[in-house]
Amino acid sequence: MAELNMIRAINDALDVMLARDPAVLVFGEDVGYFGGVFRATDGLQAHHGAKRCFDTPISEGGIIAAAIGMGAQGLRPVPEIQFADYILPAYDQLVSEAARLRYRSGGEFWAPITVRSPYGGGIFGGQTHSQSPEAIFAHVTGLKTVIPSTPYDAKGLLIAAIECDDPVIFLEPKRLYNGPFDGRHERELATWTGHADAEVPVGHYRVPLGEARIAREGEHVTILAYGTMVHVALAAVEDTGIDAEVIDLRSIVPLDIEAIVRSVSKTGRCVVVHEASRFGGFGGELSSLVQERCFYHLEAPVERVAGWDTPYPHAFEWDYFPGPARIGAALCRVMENS
């Protein structure tokens, strides 16, 4: 065991996989010599050589296209897109190619690629360094979408993603890289030091894709969250004192529908939380699934708490961010409605 923050845990996962499997290549903009703008690939080039971990042209479409071709040739590429906001130039490659290759070729070719990308706000990154694009991937049949919330999960899920034969979008909550940020931005910032989930096993282990984690057991209401919002939800629970069960989905495709149904069947209430803007967001899917499968258990409408339907604004970042207060208010509404 070692105590690692999330960025180190990710680095460790890459290091482990580069060492274990010569088919694993790591590349992206500023990923090689420099080690990545967030340092996720720090030291990997020095350790494994420039042919295993290298810089790419500034061309997200080109990066993903090359990764797919490498995957089809038998490698397991792990490209990085520097910010999730910049994954959009590669969206066609991900949807039309990575996601469809196995199906359309009758299983002759597939794309075992893991696309790592930091997402989310709260770092004063402005509109184009803060977005959460998970919904546009979750809708795409053939892609898996994974979002860790702790160093332990980040490493284990990333290893599982790399070993997976399907294309995986691995979204890293950049606000959690250095600490379990809970949305209380006005307080002193916590680090991962001393946090139970920062205890990360040395070497290889997997956290299976598609298994949610109960971040907090509770009886009265279920909160569905992933990434940064898991911690924010926990803060809201603390603030309100409501006995909520907080489910950390960990991957939204595949989705652990059983864990969701089990929890809401027990609590009878549900609040869905994400940082992405609300309309057409992944919360709609979650809310619908809960309603469809737990209708007769529900004692109040499923609520969604999410970013506003605006771009992520630089000056108003904390007004935009769905912090503990907004989640708390939703929890209270849900508890009142009974």
Add this chain to the structure above:
Amino acid sequence: MAELNMIRAINDALDVMLARDPAVLVFGEDVGYFGGVFRATDGLQAHHGAKRCFDTPISEGGIIAAAIGMGAQGLRPVPEIQFADYILPAYDQLVSEAARLRYRSGGEFWAPITVRSPYGGGIFGGQTHSQSPEAIFAHVTGLKTVIPSTPYDAKGLLIAAIECDDPVIFLEPKRLYNGPFDGRHERELATWTGHADAEVPVGHYRVPLGEARIAREGEHVTILAYGTMVHVALAAVEDTGIDAEVIDLRSIVPLDIEAIVRSVSKTGRCVVVHEASRFGGFGGELSSLVQERCFYHLEAPVERVAGWDTPYPHAFEWDYFPGPARIGAALCRVMENS
């Protein structure tokens, strides 16, 4: 009044707007001399000249980028993307640029563009000529998304979209171009001839964006649909004899939330229908909104009927397509649950 099929109605809208406003330009792949692979722009180049209606390179990103630049310069471009499946190379332009330009520039620049594109299946077009991408646009704050279901609406909505100062994604249900296809593919195909909604006024008129249409009044259950699925829903109502209210949303952004709430408050039941694959589709948003706003009216879970979570398969197109039987089954389930 003239009786027009949908493709002629669209052609007519473009013709009217080209004649009225020198700022309107129409362009896209095969759009100019040839008149478009679906003939939507037939005759426009001959009529208005090659500088008003012209061919473009095969470059969807380039088309939308140029359109945005023209829009910022003061024009009202109406680019065509040949199939909605091929809009993805332009997704970054639409999301990062068209949708955000007004906001981020403090109102100095905006993109009054209308992106026309045929969408949907049922024409044996296979995976890459059949998709329905509305969900990935509906989630994008700053874009409007419009989907007509009749010639009358197609013309009026298209004129309204062109005149709108926001970027509009105008998705044309290609299966409806020549007739009000209702999903009964085994029957003889209907044309628009004699259909009330194929009576199209000559000249200029608008159908405002954001106002749903009640395609059929009913008391027992509300069906929310758009595009092709409006007709399929009507067929399911006919087949089952259930007294459903069929709401044709016409635009999903802006969404006529009042019409939805009004209807479901009355009927107490709701089935949401779309052709796009189900998971993470726009049906999730609709279902969630209904559940959030009509929870205490609901007598049964809101059901979603949609394409399966697979690519659109060539040979199994009618198995994939959510036809009247699947909608009918959902209607029956919803009516039983009470």
Add this chain to the structure above:
Amino acid sequence: MANRPPLDLHIPEPPARPGDAATFDHLDIPGAGLVRRPDPLGNAADMRDLPFELIRVLDEDGQAVGPWKPELSPDLMRKGLRAMLRTRAFDDRLFRAHRQGKTSFYMKSTGEEAIPAAQALVLESGDMCFPTYRVMGWLHARDYPLVDMVNQIFSNADDPLRGRQLPILFSARDYGFYSLSGNLGTRLGHAVGWAMASAYRGQDGIALAYSGEGTTAEGDFHEALTFAAVYRAPVIFAVTNNQWAISSFAGLAGTENTTFAGRAIGYGLPGLRVDGNDFLAVAAATQWAAERARANKGATLIEFFTYRVAGHSTSDDPTRYRPREEGESWPLGDPVERLRQHLVRLGEWDARLHEALLAELDAEVRAAVRAGEAVGTLGRSKPPLAEMFEGVFAEPDWRLLEQRREAGV
């Protein structure tokens, strides 16, 4: 700057439209054998003249001339002829099958058969081609079973792609033929990634990436060339400039004042412009580029100058946008005829053999279509419905399992 004229928007127009006389007078077609052939391992910077030449080997009389004359065995050339004729016979038959309602879609490559045929025969079995829908000749040259092609085109129960893909959007891994898709341009970067992987592993397979000339306008084209240049990937880019992209002429892809081969210069790559209707020139240019790639000198961009004789697809009627007789005035001739003439001149072919080959291929194609029909044409036979839910992921998740149940399979 007082009296300067107002700006004006230029809209490119092809030299002739329906009603006009067909003309290729604007093309400068040099004779065969005139272009120098630099050392394939040489410096790309010393080859910046080549993109503006036209490499031709077969002259008007069917003689192979000049420095690009390749060393091809008569046997290989006969195979090439056979591949081209098989392509043409198959195209004709399947095009008709579409007219008869046996399938939903078909695309011919009439006039362009030399390109994939020659490339499939001079490249090696460990190489991988990243095709367009216009290079089915590759499969014909490599003897892909015709009946499997027919079954795919009919989407019937024996369709190797399990009913999932539009007709002719094949995948044939064992034949060095990567999965096709309707999206133009998206596989160019895969070819580069594949070639990078091959190089990374120290293997010796190189990649061949096809693109129509119209498709070069996609960003993917540039991204692929950039990556290929940066990592010196062993890949050959083949732009099949058949003058048309559905209804738009090559000038609409940005070459009113340059050539597609000229794009290579900006990436520091060699660019060759080659008579695409000349089997020998295609083979020679491909061998040159392959030798370069295998020697770790990186990619080459080859523009194959050719003409799309047929309509774009079964959905197209080219007389709506170009003169009906344009194909006949195409100055580079028919690739089949030109290779036949060459073989005859060499004494390696004759009319009798030709007739026999045509008859053999006709029978072969007929038999394949009949076999496909016996399984079933579109809609009369399909793979089991469960195939719709397979292959989305390596293993289906609960959604697919539930939906499959809901669909009753």
Add this chain to the structure above:
Amino acid sequence: MANRPPLDLHIPEPPARPGDAATFDHLDIPGAGLVRRPDPLGNAADMRDLPFELIRVLDEDGQAVGPWKPELSPDLMRKGLRAMLRTRAFDDRLFRAHRQGKTSFYMKSTGEEAIPAAQALVLESGDMCFPTYRVMGWLHARDYPLVDMVNQIFSNADDPLRGRQLPILFSARDYGFYSLSGNLGTRLGHAVGWAMASAYRGQDGIALAYSGEGTTAEGDFHEALTFAAVYRAPVIFAVTNNQWAISSFAGLAGTENTTFAGRAIGYGLPGLRVDGNDFLAVAAATQWAAERARANKGATLIEFFTYRVAGHSTSDDPTRYRPREEGESWPLGDPVERLRQHLVRLGEWDARLHEALLAELDAEVRAAVRAGEAVGTLGRSKPPLAEMFEGVFAEPDWRLLEQRREAGV
């Protein structure tokens, strides 16, 4: 082909890394005045040599020499000097403001000031520049109010962009400065569309589209050039090749064996390679391209060869990936120093005037920062929260109205 060596993957490396001695020995830097200047209205096909030259006007002694020597009034050059110095003074002050926590982000353009300064001064007020974050000099040259810049950078109540945008991602329509965004490359095609619109309307505004050399790898770059070539759009593409893209050197954008200007050839456009640290050369090349564009001859691609002296942004530490003294060994010198020397040599400038200008600019910048601080630095002052919900659409829909209420405004 038995004994051929295995394939191998090439990973480009810059000539020097931290710990190595900085070197630009690999660059071939010709003297000033040596490159021919063709007629700007001439045929691009006759200019294919230019992308591999380096257009320089100011020689080592600060003399303007050769055919590219522009006719610039001393007044314009003094304005240029002022713009560059204002850029530098502002950059230094605001970079420090970031260190002091007054803003979240800042980016300098040290060493590259000549490019936007010269271009802003030789282009016209009806022209539109589509900037990168590295050409703030345009605003300085056109006298954009400093305090508005500071307010934007502080995202305070007077921020002209209403708190919505990352620092320095300006928009200044009245100053011919299009809305910036964090996404690299996405506005290149807007420039083309804007220019096409200008041409369509018979107006006379032309567009200037900036791109970093690293950004040229995006598909957008190619798509923009393709559209510009096809429609002969009146646009100037300016690639500011400052050798670095964050931590990756220019070779990673695909020019180990060619130049960025060389890309022009593949589009049939003229490509100029220009000393970007030479104010006069920048002005001359821009005038040439503008004359061409205004005469309906279409686009020009200009590569400005320069060096990014500072780190990429406030988030960057360049000593992690390049030798610390690399900037000092840059062979093209300091653009400010070179223009100053030239003006002095002309007798149009002297040390006293220079000192006075520095002092004036320092005061101006200080005053602007103070004024901005008086309104408030980041987090201490913002526009009204309602601004978050404005400008998403021309008119807010019910979602925005409801959410605004929910947010309590």
